[in-house]
Amino acid sequence: MSLFRRLYARRPQFLSKRAQGGDSQNLRLPTQSRVVVCGGGVIGSSVAYHLAQRGWTDVVLLEQGRSLGCGTTWHAAGLIGLLRPTKALMTLSKYGRELYKSLETKTGFDTGFRECGSLYLATTQDSMIYFKRLLSLAKSSRIEAHLVTPKEANQLCYDHWIRTDDLKGALWVPQGGTANPSDVCQALAKGASQKGVTIITSSAVNSILTSNGRVWGVETDEGNIRCEYFVNCGGQWAHQLGKKSNPQVAIPLHSTEHFYVVTQPIKGIPNMLPVMREYDAGVYLREWSGGVCAGAFEVEAKPCFADGIPDNFEFQLLPEDWEHIAGPLEAAIHRMPALGKAEIRQQINGPESFTPDNRYIIGEAPEIENYFVAAGLNSTGIANAAGVGRCLVEWIIDGQPSVDLTLMDIKRFAEHHNEKSFLYNRVKEVVGSIYALPYPGKQFNESRGVKWSPLAERHENAGAVWCEVMGNEIVQWFGDGKHDNDENTFGRPRWLEFVRAELLAAWQSSALFDLTSFAKFEIRGRGALHLVEKLCCVKTNMSNYSQQHAIMLNEKGGIEVDCQLVRLEENRYFLLAAAELLTRAHHWIRKHLPEDQSVTVFDRTDDYALLSLIGPKTDTILSRAFDLSTLQPEEAKEADFVLGDFSPVILTKDKMQATSILVPAKFAIDVYDQLMKSNRNELIDAGMHAYNAWRVQNGLATWQRELSPYISPLEAGMTDLIDYTKYFIGKEALLSQREDGIKRTLALFRLEDPTGEVMPWGNEPIRKRGEEIVGVTTSGATFDVDSEAALCLGYVNLADWHNLATDKAIRDHLVEMENDYVIDVSGKAYRAKIVY
Template identity: 40%
Template sequence: MPELPDRAQVVIIGGGVVGCSLAYHLVKRGWRDVLLLERKRLTSGTTWHAAGLVGQLRATQNLTRLAQYTTALYRGLEAETGQPTGFRRCGSLAIATTPGRLEELARGAAMASCFGLEAQMLGATEAAARWPQMHAGDVLGGVFLPEDGYTSPIDTTQALAKGARQGGARILENLRVTRILHAHGAVTGVETDQGVVQAEYVVNCAGLWARELAAQCGVAVPLHAAEHFYVVTEPIPGLPHDLPVLRDPDSRTYVKPEQGKLLIGWFEEVAKPWGMRGVPEDFEFGHLPDDFEHIAPLLELAQKRIPALAETGIRLFFNGPESFTPDDRYLLGEAPELKRAFVAAGFNSIGIQSAGGAGKVLADWIVDGHPPMDLWDVDIRRVMPFQRNRRYLQDRTVETLGLLYDMHWPFRQPASARGVRRTPLHGALAAAGACFGETAGWERANWFAPPGMAPRYEYSYGRQNWFEASATEHRAVREAVGLFDLSSFAKFVVEGRDAEAVLNRICANDVAVPPGRVVYTQWLNERGGIEADVTVTREAADRYLVVTAAASQTRDLAWLRRHIPEDARCAAFDTTSGLATIAVMGPQSRALLSRLTDADLSNAAFPFATSQVIDLAYARLRATRITYVGELGWELYMPSEFAAGVHQVLVEAGADLGLRHAGYHALNSLRIEKAYRHWGHDIGEEDTPLEAGLGFALAWGKPGGFIGREALLPKRGQPLPKRLVVVTLEDPEPLLYHNEPIFRDGVLVGRTTSAMFGHTIGRSIALGYVENAEGVTPDWLASGRFEILVGTRHVAATAALKPPYDPAGARIRA
């Protein structure tokens, strides 16, 4: 056995397909001192028993881009390395047996056109012709992706490992990493059962063991194993050799042709978590006990879909573990808790089709010091610390395996492991009819059911049961006054003698303002992309309050802390849990608040974008005049123990002013009518403030500049080939969600990034990016005929740079 070296530039823990892909791509980037350590033998954890499906169409643009890269990589890997991979391009067919599923497939196929992925919508007869062995009497249609296929998991991993070795990487098997070593907030190496290896970078690709290994060094890697079942049939006479992979999500079934046999697997609605007390250290090429009773109902459905199965024997009944994350998206990137500690884990049964792209972008991230594209969908910085909780993970995993093939309805909420984080107003909002959704573990009121209606979602692609209730909330904010519980928003205090200098370098806007001023700003990376979208309130000469989105809490705090110089007299701490936030918004908000405070709320005494500490009812709180809905209003920040009392008096005092509770669906429809951006949808690290129409928030001339300024300077004042625009449908019936293709004069020019029905303007409205090599200008937008592809239908639309509602912003300064 090769000797364990004393040090390496990079240590990769885990020899599955993802770890080997990372090693392969690191040497492709020119790094030679790469050491991969595998506790047993390559692929022996979960890779070896994967079905090997290679599909490209994923839920989002960037995940699809990674899957497309994976397919292209596997297609040429054998020719490059000399190692057979078993890759075969046979296409894949997904079928629909319900109208909702057909709509889901159609919208997915439309999204695929945004990034050049061929996806053919088929009628029922065409779908049946692609898979003549299936019963198609109940099939309504399907989508065929000709570039999809399958590969051999073991052979493909060995090919990646061979390519890594050819590039200089060392791969050692039968060597267990027992601990990740660290000091002063950064990794220093690994401890193994055969000695210590010093390292600049450590990457946790340990699969089933990744959670426990990460926990030893304080990193949260929330994943949990579940049992996954498939069968392999005996040979089926007459089975065509060119059948595509078949996906029947309404029956929770996938079918892979395999040398005259069929591999049939399932993602059942109620899964079986496994390894609740940890995964055994000696687990290698492991099978779990058969449980035919558990999977029998789905096998019966598969036999109805493929009648030949009823007369075919089963050669193999397999049950093996796969690891799942709480949101069914894998975990990738540098851990926020520990510098130079990277993670690639939790691949939710799609590790084979994700490994090529994941390995490439993670290698780029390590080598270049930043991700090569917006990876927020899978970025480990979305994880909340509580999510490492074993009981939470076990309970959520019961649901997450099945979600892979469940209906991906708009606004769908998880049903398991709920009630983790509750605001101080939770009980009062529930009594008011709130229907709660979940974000970052928070229970948040998405809409309020009127009397006689149950606060429960009824999902569809059309107008869901809460549509009119949310419309009423929306109109109350526009016409009277609405109350939002925004306590889940993340809040950080930045304090110290150097707080101004530190924040002014991080923020693109100028925060060297008098106390009591509020600054809207972005945090940029060195390439000019948007890392965060925040408001900064100067509370005192040496103290600021930063407010950002709930989902960005971990990411933004890590970004902030890592950009505070070590010698700065400045500290940042999270005060989210200590401060409740109630937003009072609408033309009657001043009248309502004036009933409860002696403070002067007039424009002269309390102008827009200012903040004051006031007495309101029995509380002393911070009132900030700012808005995310485009109306006159205030956000009220107070210690959490005061929130219930303040809420009660607001409700009582606002009854005759038309006060209504409003939820996050109304917040979304209101903000989109005003074209207010949302980080993670409309803006991200690949988008610049200039492209996003946020140039007004750039303080070009402030002393010391800001991170990203040098990258943006050459683009200042120049025509921009990419711009964020507001797109409004002309037909009031169709609904938009996001990732719908945008056409101008019949040519694909962009895609939507977020959308909602605008109840004030009476039709669906979206934000989205469009591109034109000569520049996206008002004239170019006005001179074209725009359409949005909604499923299979092209719908006429208008596109503009300014919002359709109150474009001058007069109402927020009323």
């Protein structure tokens, strides 16, 4: 009996049109349901299960195929790993392991979970460094893990099943293991149906019905279902399912061919052989029904289904391709010689979907209210489906997951991410990145050059080294033509010498940063003041031609948007935010627009360039170039530069003395050339590495590093941005937190390192009083200009602190505390002093 027939025979029996003769009247399709979940793979089943666990049983799960898990779940390799690159993902994996162990007791359906352990093998010194970083993160997540020698790795593999003579070492995770993917899916579905969830197979969704930007129903091939919420768990079909609504929902993922081989039984192979992952070779190995399963994450993958997934593609595989996987298979045989002598039972080439940045797609779609998505788990669907399902249900019911999944929020994408050609080329590279070492700053090479600054040619001539953010090509630093962005290291990179020169200019003279990639919005109309007052917790009824750092909060007091707000007229504002906030900020503003249409928001991101000058000589440089009067802190002005044409610009200066020039994109080169021509010896170009270093040295938090919907301004050192005398979203939550006291605070650390080699990059555990982990770093990769010592920002847990409601009170208390902190960088502890 073939693999898929055996899996199909083991399924629980749910409502099926085909099983009941195809009569839609016999199907008893509900006319309404609180939630409709589309997709009966492991993710959709997990969402249904967790909805039922929360008491939401008025739920319908629709699967277009004839059985649950018949799309891509059934051919997954079933690896249950616990180690991930972030603490949030480790939390999801840890939860999934615990759930799969207990599901048989809860549902009567065994998941096939085996706790055989996971062994991560290193053949290079860089892999060992990365494993040390993972080990530190695992400890902070309370996951048991141990570095072991090659000899100990051999012993864990029953003494002779792997070759270890070329290993540098390994990382052992005893609680890792495997599970049967189809059994996991069926057990979750069984647990949902036992509590009253309706599961219907052989029922396709034709359209998601909306009104006024909100979900109200689902049209199927058997009729309509009215609903409050729709959840897209379509797996590799999620992208095309996103197009079946008005407006369409962008879900950027693309299918690729994905390979593993399974052997016939091998005599003597242990049933509890650990799962082995060798990142350096891009392969994994596990025991499989008495034989071996060897899988690969090849450097260049093969995208498929560029013209759409074929109809009725269920329990199907793609053609074998032995030539494509020859290299990874040779590496697997090298690691496990017995594999080379075994008879191959089957090559599995099953399509899986991948996202353009190798991060999950989770959350409420920005296009439609109450339309949620859980897709694109990038070949970790079995391991993390449980955690993703639970978090998405929390998102629906509680308004926010219990785990900070901001980096995986669907609102991180821009329009270009969903374009077919972009996805097709990018996923070729994404598959290989899953097992590639995640060097700090490592960039994708495919699907680049989507957006360029008007100054790109000038920057290229000045020796720019580029990175990509939200499709924008951004200068990392300016080099000498001998350095590029392909340097891979966890230590101190060679480009520091260039960044130091740029940073010195920002402190001693003036440095020019091209921030054209920033999101830019114009808010205007008779209700503009009322809107920004409600959205921003800072005072926004400021004088015309003034500027203010502002943050927008959610109802829980967490930060949704971090921005610069410029008031030009009584009811006209400009809002500037980091490029990563483009979709999120636009969605948040539109979500709160008044129904009387008294406010209009315009996306001006592509209309304007943004230049920022930082340094003590900036005022002199500007006046020398353009004959301007000096700006005061938090002042803004409109000016007319006559540069061959009428060229209005907006200038602002913030509290940190950074002066920004917002200029129409077509005049950006004129403004830049005028600045450089007038100040050849005192103004230099600088990139984002120097900008980040300047930011960290000043203790300034930024989005996706220190700021997220889970961080309040009290915790982030932003109490000066709160005006409690007015109403704003999140005010009640802040008042409550101020009364109860904060539990963590952002701190700036200086590391003590006599060698001058340490480089914190973020995600390093912060310890105090021996082994007690009290926090984690958020930003690093910087240094103090004067001392060359490494600096980093990080949150410190302060569960015993109360009534420290101002930044000054917090910082005064920090100064009084003992400086016995250490920061674990790649497995080595460095003493760290809190700067403030």
